[in-house]
Amino acid sequence: MESRHVEYFLATVDNDGLALAAEALGVTKPSLSKGLRNLERDLGAELFHRVGRGLVLSAAGKAFVGPARQIVRDLVAAESSLVDISGLPRGRLDICASAHVAEGPVTKLIGSFRKQYPGVVVRLADLRPSEVIGSLIRDGHCEIAFSHLPFAAAGLTTRALGFHEYWLVVSPNAEIDWREPFPLDDLPTIPVVGLPKESSARTVIEKALQAAGSRTVMSAVVEQREAVGAFVVQGIGMSFMERTNAERAAVGGARICPLDPPITAPYGVIYDEARLSPAGRAFLDTLAP
Secondary structure, three states: OOHHHHHHHHHHHHOOOHHHHHHHHOOOHHHHHHHHHHHHHHHOOOOEEEEOOEEEEOHHHHHHHHHHHHHHHHHHHHHHOOEOOOOOEOEEEEEEEOHHHHHHHHHHHHHHHHHHOOOEEEEEEEOOOOOOHHHHHHOOOOOEEEEEOOOOOOOOEEEEEEEEEEEEEEOOOOOOOOOOOEEOOOOOOOOEEEOOOOOHHHHHHHHHHHHHOOOOOEEEEOOOHHHHHHHHHOOOOEEEEEHHHHHHHHHOOOEEEOEEOOEEEEEEEEEOHHHOOHHHHHHHHOOOO
């Protein structure tokens, strides 16, 4: 049984199918499919039922998920415990981050870390709203998670790093009395392009609007956060976007400005001190206190 085939299996489970799993792994679908069949041959069991063009976990597949994660955890731990001849850590560091937190500062932190520790490969996975951070860390999906705060879980350490600020984003053709910053209690009567209800960013924004006494209606709910700016530019509605994304939308033609009072959300890093590898400890050491 090859370890990469075990990773193929877990990627297929975690990404709900071959297409996204192949993209996440950087392999072709035929290679992924062949690897899964080789794994099934080695284990002597069918891990997936082939239903049309899709895959559904079999009873054997469901039973193998836990052991498969343990295999990968052990391999990553062994690899990440190594250091090079200079004493610097090498191997792999798994990080999970929600999409709204991965923008801007987190990307820069990873870039800075890689310059100091080129022997460590950083794998950044998306943190979905429905996922439980504590379980992801304890089950070995990642060593470190970035998320909005507050967050509390037994046995985990949380360190605040900064704040995200949300700006108003409107179409360049919107006929409004433009002000900078824009008063939160006197917003334009334009419907809103927003994220799904389970998004923590939307929760923060709606609480701020409610506190300011502002009433808004939705024009569109967009799961792909990178598409929100394009919807706004096309005149589908206004939006409230994290500053980094708002500035990107401005490049595409949107008008943007801060709000008064500002809408902010703290974010930070979450980890289990007892489970950190040398690479994980080195990464945390590079963060500002």
